[in-house]
Amino acid sequence: MLQKLLSLALFLLFNVSFSQIVINEIDVDTDGTDQLEFIELKSSTANFSLDGYVLVLFNAGSSSPYSNTVSYFTYDLDGFTTDVNGIAHFGNTMVSPSPMGSFLNGTIQNGPDVIALYQGNPSDFPLNTNATATNLIDAVAYATNSFQPSNMMSILGITYCTNENLNGQKDTQSIQRKNDGTYEVKNPTPGVNNDGSGVTINFVTVTTDQAFYTEGENFMLTFTTDTPVTNQNLIINFTLVNGNFMVNDYSGGGGLTVTIPIGQTTESTTLTLVDDSTNEGDEEMLIDVQTLPFGYSSSNDNIIIRIYDNDYIVETYGTPLNPTYGLVTPTIPAGYYDSLEGLSGASLKQAIQDIIANPSVVHAHNYGDIYDILKVSDINPENSNQVWEMYVESPIAILDQQFSSSNIGVWNREHIFPQSRGGFSGGTDSNPDGINVWLPTNANDILAGHADAHHIRVEDGAENSARSNKDFGLDYNGPVGSQGSWHGDVARALFYMAVRYNSLGLVNGDPSDSTDDQLGDLASLLQWNTSDPSDDFEMNRNNYIYTWQVNRNPFIDYPLLADYVFGSNYGDTWSFALSNQNFSTANVKVYPNPTTDYLMISGIEGAATVEIYTLTGQLVHKKPFENAIRLNIDLTSGIYLVKVLNGTESVVRKIIVR
Numbered sequence: 001m002l003q004k005l006l007s008l009a010l011f012l013l014f015n016v017s018f019s020q021i022v023i024n025e026i027d028v029d030t031d032g033t034d035q036l037e038f039i040e041l042k043s044s045t046a047n048f049s050l051d052g053y054v055l056v057l058f059n060a061g062s063s064s065p066y067s068n069t070v071s072y073f074t075y076d077l078d079g080f081t082t083d084v085n086g087i088a089h090f091g092n093t094m095v096s097p098s099p100m101g102s103f104l105n106g107t108i109q110n111g112p113d114v115i116a117l118y119q120g121n122p123s124d125f126p127l128n129t130n131a132t133a134t135n136l137i138d139a140v141a142y143a144t145n146s147f148q149p150s151n152m153m154s155i156l157g158i159t160y161c162t163n164e165n166l167n168g169q170k171d172t173q174s175i176q177r178k179n180d181g182t183y184e185v186k187n188p189t190p191g192v193n194n195d196g197s198g199v200t201i202n203f204v205t206v207t208t209d210q211a212f213y214t215e216g217e218n219f220m221l222t223f224t225t226d227t228p229v230t231n232q233n234l235i236i237n238f239t240l241v242n243g244n245f246m247v248n249d250y251s252g253g254g255g256l257t258v259t260i261p262i263g264q265t266t267e268s269t270t271l272t273l274v275d276d277s278t279n280e281g282d283e284e285m286l287i288d289v290q291t292l293p294f295g296y297s298s299s300n301d302n303i304i305i306r307i308y309d310n311d312y313i314v315e316t317y318g319t320p321l322n323p324t325y326g327l328v329t330p331t332i333p334a335g336y337y338d339s340l341e342g343l344s345g346a347s348l349k350q351a352i353q354d355i356i357a358n359p360s361v362v363h364a365h366n367y368g369d370i371y372d373i374l375k376v377s378d379i380n381p382e383n384s385n386q387v388w389e390m391y392v393e394s395p396i397a398i399l400d401q402q403f404s405s406s407n408i409g410v411w412n413r414e415h416i417f418p419q420s421r422g423g424f425s426g427g428t429d430s431n432p433d434g435i436n437v438w439l440p441t442n443a444n445d446i447l448a449g450h451a452d453a454h455h456i457r458v459e460d461g462a463e464n465s466a467r468s469n470k471d472f473g474l475d476y477n478g479p480v481g482s483q484g485s486w487h488g489d490v491a492r493a494l495f496y497m498a499v500r501y502n503s504l505g506l507v508n509g510d511p512s513d514s515t516d517d518q519l520g521d522l523a524s525l526l527q528w529n530t531s532d533p534s535d536d537f538e539m540n541r542n543n544y545i546y547t548w549q550v551n552r553n554p555f556i557d558y559p560l561l562a563d564y565v566f567g568s569n570y571g572d573t574w575s576f577a578l579s580n581q582n583f584s585t586a587n588v589k590v591y592p593n594p595t596t597d598y599l600m601i602s603g604i605e606g607a608a609t610v611e612i613y614t615l616t617g618q619l620v621h622k623k624p625f626e627n628a629i630r631l632n633i634d635l636t637s638g639i640y641l642v643k644v645l646n647g648t649e650s651v652v653r654k655i656i657v658r
Contacts (some may be wrong), residue, residue, distance in 0.1 A: 020044045021053065023117055023139045024087070027106075027188050029144045029164055038091025038099055038190050040624055043082040043176070044452065050077035050088060053137070056125045057107075058114040061148030069152050072109055074122040074404055081299040085198035089190045097191045097203040097226065098299035098491035104408065112143035112161060114152045122404050129472040131155045140183070144170045144412045161234060174497035191299070202227050204236065204298035206287055212306040216275030219305075221266040221287065223258050226294070230590075233294065234260040236267075238608070242286030245307060249274050249283065262420050265314040279311040282385045282399050315381035317536035319641040320485035321393055322593070324652055328536040330557055331543045338555065340561075344573045349565050352499050356551040357443040364441035364448040368432035370413050370456055371401065377544040378458040381561070387411060388537070390457040390486045391467065391478045407461025416493045417449065418469040422504060424449040435548050452500070454546045454553045455493040457486075472508040473524025483639055484615060485654075489534030492555040495562050502550075506566060526567045531615065531641060533652045534559050582633070590642050593634075594656035601644060604626040608646040615639055633657070 024042035026067050039055060041271075055075040061068035075090060080100050082088040091099040092107075108115075114131065116139040118124070122134075131152045141153050148161040162183045164170045174188040179195060182573075192198065198600035202225050208221040236258050241247060252272045260267045287303040339351050354526050356362065380386035380395040389411055402410040419425035427447030441448045449455075455655040463479055470476035471492055498506045504523045534556045542556045555562050558576075565571040588603045601610055604627050612621035612633070620640070623631060636656045642653045 009253070012065075014204060017365040019046060021050070021082075021117065022142045022407070022621050023115060024178065025176045025194060025507040026087070026115055026140060026142060026188065027091070027164075027190070028113075028142060029110045029170045031171040035092050035094040036188075038089050038095045038174075038188075039108070040087060040089035040190055041082065041117065042193075043086040044087075046082065048086060050080040050082065052119055053077040054118050054125065055090070056108070056114060056116045056129075058117055058131050058149075058152055059109060060111070060113050061161075063268055064358040064418065071125050071131075072127065072222075072391055072404060073103075073230055074125050075103060076122045077101075077103070078121075078405070079302050084294065085193055085201065087191060087193065087198075088173070090342040091190065091245065091434060094191055096567055097201075098205050099190070100298065100301055102300070104406075105407075110144045111143070111164075112141070112147045112149040114149055114156065114158070116140075116156065123320050123466075127407075129149075133157060140175070142175055165316040166343035189263060190423055199295060199296045201230075202295055203297055204289065204292060204302055205299045206238075206301075207266075208287075208303075208305060212308065212447075213273055214308045215273050215402060218270050218272050220250075220270045221258070221438050222266060223260065226265075226299075227558050228263050228265050229260050230262065234293065236260070237290040238289045239290065240285050242284055242304070244280060245285050249307070249610055250285075254571045266620065272306060274311065274418055277311060278309065279313060279384065280309055282397050283307045284399060304526070306397070312386075313384035315379075315384075315540075316380050317540065319388060319541065320390075320489070320535065320537050321396075322484065322656065323537065324484070325328075325533070325535055325653065328539040328543065329547060330539055332552065334556055336552070338575055339557070341576060343565070344572055345571045346421045348561075348574050351498055352554055352561070352565070353443050353502075356500050357445075358495070358551070359440050359442040361550050362441050363438035364428075364445065364547065365438050365451050365453075365548055366428040366431070366433065367451045368430045369434065369454060369548070370451055371546065372432055372434075373412065373453045373548055374456070374458050377453065377541045383466045387458045389460045389463075390414065390489065391463045392460045393483060393485050396460070398456075402461050407465055410461045410612060411458050412461045412464055414457045414464045414467070415450075416455040416457065416490055417497045417504065417519060419450065421489035421519065422446065422449050422501075423516060424498075426450065431622045440580075443500065445503050446503050448631045449501055449504070452497070453549060454496050454500075454542075454581055458491075468515040469544070471510050471520040473528075475513070475520070480562070485530060486532070487528035488530075488559075489538055491532075491562070492526040492534065492538070492553060492559065495529070495555040495566060496517060496553040500567065508610055522566060529555070530652065531617075532654065533634055535654075548628050559629065588646075588651045588653075590644070590655065593653075594658050596658050597633060599631045599633060599642065599655070601625070601631065601642075604628065604644065604646050606646070608644060611643040611645070613641045613643065615641065 021043045025040035030036035030473055056071050057073040059072045089099050090101045092105050093102045100593045110515045117137040119135045139156045140150055141158045143163050144165045162175045164175050166185045175183050178192040205224045207222045215218050238256050250271045255542055258267045258269050258645055280603050285305045287296045289301045317327045375398055380388045386395040396411050400410050400413040424447050427450030481559055498504050500578050503517050505518045507518050507520050508522045509520050509625050511520050538556050542553050545550050591600050607626050609624045640655050644651050
């Protein structure tokens with residue numbers, strides 16, 4: 001009996017503790033570009049910790065009957081605490097008083113949708129998670145019209161949907177909870193009790209003189225109150241440490257305390273970022289205001305400021321947009337490809353598979369390990385604290401890895417052969433376990449494709465979503481303005497996948513985006529393999545992935561193999577004498593790159609011919625020469641392909657003309 005009473009007491013305590021916080025006010029549709037959106041919470045007790053809570057925004061679809069129930073945004077509430085009135089609000093940076101935490105303008109959809117408060121973490125609600133009543137604390141159904149998100153309301157136990165446009169003033173009014181638990185629509189009251197009661201708060205706002213800094217720079221922190229300080233000087237203590245950003249990363253100033261005198265509203269302090277000589281990587285400083293006296297509250301606490309490390313490493317080889325060739329030595333083990341010599345057709349393809357899917361050699365890792373692999377394999381050669389986003393052809397800070405459901409301004413993992421079409425979606429664990437933990441694999445182990453780094457690249461989150469399950473060539477050619485620096489990389493990755501895994505194939509044309517196991521367009525891929533030749537960036541990738549998976553992509557090491565397995569030379573006998581690998585990497589030099597009016601070509605023995613093509617294949621210049629040449633050119637700005645032919649061999653270089 002005692003045990004039952006104890007269990008009941010714990011149950012009641014649990015439910016009481018998690019009923020102390022509700023969604024108090026939301027403003028989902030504001031004037032213009034939605035710069036004044038916010039979500040406000042209210043706790044029944046002051047200074048209530050929000051650790052262990054998460055806001056989840058659910059999308060009900062775009063048309064009646066609004067039957068969708070999936071999440072589109074999450075906001076982690078760990079580290080936040082309600083103020084003396086039990087209030088905490090989160091929203092756009094233009095909201096006044098400033099929200100405790102911010103998110104991008106236009107984040108909240110206009111509805112009919114649902115905003116829910118859960119006990120949990122953002123990781124519990126990845127993008128497109130279905131609505132659930134499990135661990136639900138509170139939820140508000142809203143709209144800006146007469147429709148309702150009926151399906152979600154049923155799932156979450158919501159009985160009423162509030163129309164923010166009830167008074168015809170959706171752009172200037174918000175939805176607010178009344179003391180009886182119902183909701184009304186009136187002028188917004190962010191950061192204060194909806195009925196005007198409670199302690200009048202003097203909000204403290206923190207600003208910096210720059211949005212980001214580099215090691216060695218001074219940084220100024222300014223603390224400003226909404227109204228002048230009264231009664232006694234306001235002493236503000238704060239901390240800056242966060243992760244790898246430690247106390248030895250800054251110095252000077254007046255320490256981590258500022259004092260705003262009576263009658264004043266602002267005070268500043270200046271510190272210096274220590275410029276060491278170690279490449280620790282970019283870091284993020286966290287401005288965390290400590291507990292303030294009664295009557296004051298932080299309006300924008302827990303501010304993240306990016307600190308760029310100026311000791312980054314610059315590699316000798318170029319980026320995909322400014323490629324180099326022959327500077328990265330292939331780490332091909334002796335005899336690795338010997339078994340291919342003299343084979344053709346299906347026998348050649350099988351021999352390649354026997355190497356790259358050898359169950360006694362090849363290692364299969366998991367999806368969690370991929371991030372650790374990509375942070376090295378896809379490093380930006382010009383800055384070791386960045387990785388290279390493939391389709392958008394630009395670098396991004398390693399720190400900007402996607403950790404939440406929002407994919408804006410972050411990078412994530414792009415499967416070149418789409419997960420759903422390849423049949424390996426979710427095929428491996430998402431928890432990293434390192435290079436020394438692996439499973440054996442074979443050509444029928446399609447689930448290993450889920451974490452096969454040879455076809456997974458760093459990509460801009462939004463562009464990754466835009467590409468989705470599309471085929472290449474006829475269907476997807478990258479974002480507007482793409483220079484195609486990734487075309488050959490994609491082709492060679494897909495050639496690898498179609499040989500490595502028995503169930504996968506490449507076909508001509510543009511099959512449906514829902515077609516399983518096959519991807520197009522093979523003709524485009526074969527052309528891309530030639531027009532965007534394997535460069536040092538790709539070879540460095542191949543070398544590093546080999547250290548994890550103990551297999552290589554043969555089509556990077558020997559691009560000509562693609563024609564013998566998939567293209568016009570299918571059925572012809574393969575011989576390494578046919579490969580232009582030594583010719584292309586060790587001898588021929590085409591420089592300067594970029595250039596304006598001339599090219600130098602060297603490393604040739606005997607008679608040769610140089611041909612210059614546009615990316616669309618138009619021949620614009622051709623000239624025979626011997627051994628070396630200074631070639632004067634008069635070309636419009638752009639990217640061109642320089643083809644050097646020497647006897648039966650040829651090599652292609654990509655150049656930029658400015």
